[in-house]
Amino acid sequence: MAQSVAQPTATTPAVPAQLPIGAIAPWAVFFGILMLVLLYFVGAEQGATSLVSGEGVHEWVHDARHLLGFPCH
Amino acid sequence: MNSVTVRNLLVRGMLAGLAAGVLALVVAYFLAEPRVDEAIAFEEAHAHEHGGEELVSRAVQSTAGLGTGVLVYGVAFGGIAALAYCFALGRIGRFGPRASALLLAAGGLVAVYVVPFLKYPANPPAVGDPDTLDQRTALFFLMIVLSVLLAVAAVILGKRLAGRLGTWNATVAAGASYLLAVGIAYAFLPSFAEAPEGFPATLLWQYRVATLAIQATLWTAFGLIFGLLAERVLAPRPSESGGTTPDARATPVAH
Numbered sequence: 252m253a254q255s256v257a258q259p260t261a262t263t264p265a266v267p268a269q270l271p272i273g274a275i276a277p278w279a280v281f282f283g284i285l286m287l288v289l290l291y292f293v294g295a296e297q298g299a300t301s302l303v304s305g306e307g308v309h310e311w312v313h314d315a316r317h318l319l320g321f322p323c324h
Numbered sequence: 325m326n327s328v329t330v331r332n333l334l335v336r337g338m339l340a341g342l343a344a345g346v347l348a349l350v351v352a353y354f355l356a357e358p359r360v361d362e363a364i365a366f367e368e369a370h371a372h373e374h375g376g377e378e379l380v381s382r383a384v385q386s387t388a389g390l391g392t393g394v395l396v397y398g399v400a401f402g403g404i405a406a407l408a409y410c411f412a413l414g415r416i417g418r419f420g421p422r423a424s425a426l427l428l429a430a431g432g433l434v435a436v437y438v439v440p441f442l443k444y445p446a447n448p449p450a451v452g453d454p455d456t457l458d459q460r461t462a463l464f465f466l467m468i469v470l471s472v473l474l475a476v477a478a479v480i481l482g483k484r485l486a487g488r489l490g491t492w493n494a495t496v497a498a499g500a501s502y503l504l505a506v507g508i509a510y511a512f513l514p515s516f517a518e519a520p521e522g523f524p525a526t527l528l529w530q531y532r533v534a535t536l537a538i539q540a541t542l543w544t545a546f547g548l549i550f551g552l553l554a555e556r557v558l559a560p561r562p563s564e565s566g567g568t569t570p571d572a573r574a575t576p577v578a579h
Binding site for chain 1: 326327329330331334352356357360378379380384385386388389390391392393394396397399400401403404407410411413414415418419420421424437440441444445446447448449452454457458460461462464465534535538539558559
């Protein structure tokens with residue numbers, strides 16, 4: 252790659268170093284689950300399944316649910 | 325040090341997802357909301373089940389409600405994509421931080437939205453039988469999980485084949501096997517066609533294209549913004565790296 256040599260960021264390696272799986276795993280497990288819970292509340296709560304009683308969550312995110320492609324009703 | 329890098333990338337992924345969500349929200353409000361209103365007008369003209377008192381008014385649903393949903397969706401997928409990025413970095417080929425981010429975002433758009441969408445497309449209000457909601461929801465989520473797992477498997481397959489076939493051929497082979505597996509899933513999973521009698525075909529088409537535009541905006545903006553932020557984390561410019569703390573530098577989310 253002659254191009255990268257000519258650039259001012261020549262000190263930057265072309266390919267970033269791999270991050271060890273062990274360093275990623277705790278973050279991936281905890282935040283992965285947290286993010287999936289968020290998606291569940293936007294996408295499915297008070298639709299097919301319901302953890303919170305009533306229609307409030309469903310009604311509030313109604314338009315987003317339709318427009319993000321989730322089956323709504 | 326590595327754990328700090330993961331945390332920094334995760335935080336920036338969520339911020340990039342939020343910023344991309346704002347752009348997607350603009351597209352959703354101006355491009356897609358008019359179609360929702362048309363569909364609701366059709367629904368009200370043809371059925372009288374939805375009488376009763378509204379819990380949340382249309383004005384709130386189409387603004388604050390829509391905003392909540394789209395931004396939470398953006399942050400959530402931003403976080404998940406950032407974690408996937410940590411795994412992908414340096415493992416998917418000779419790509420720099422920005423190119424990796426954009427590739428990941430393109431993969432996310434295809435695997436998370438386009439592939440499930442082609443089998444279970446988004447439906448406007450008035451389209452969709454409430455009796456099949458449970459089944460449609462389960463199948464939609466199943467299709468997303470399946471599509472993402474198959475995409476990950478295809479990437480791993482491509483990496484394995486690269487030594488024998490060369491990078492180009494291995495990529496083509498991996499892409500083809502992904503499409504083949506998706507095609508088989510399409511063939512065996514049940515379909516739904518629940519547009520009511522007389523629902524305008526043009527409206528359904530415009531609505532679905534608009535939802536595609538929302539997702540294309542979200543993932544493209546995420547790939548570009550996150551790539552920029554990730555590059556600053558991974559390769560700070562020499563002039564800035566004096567303190568060796570990427571956190572010391574405030575990263576603006578503005579674009």
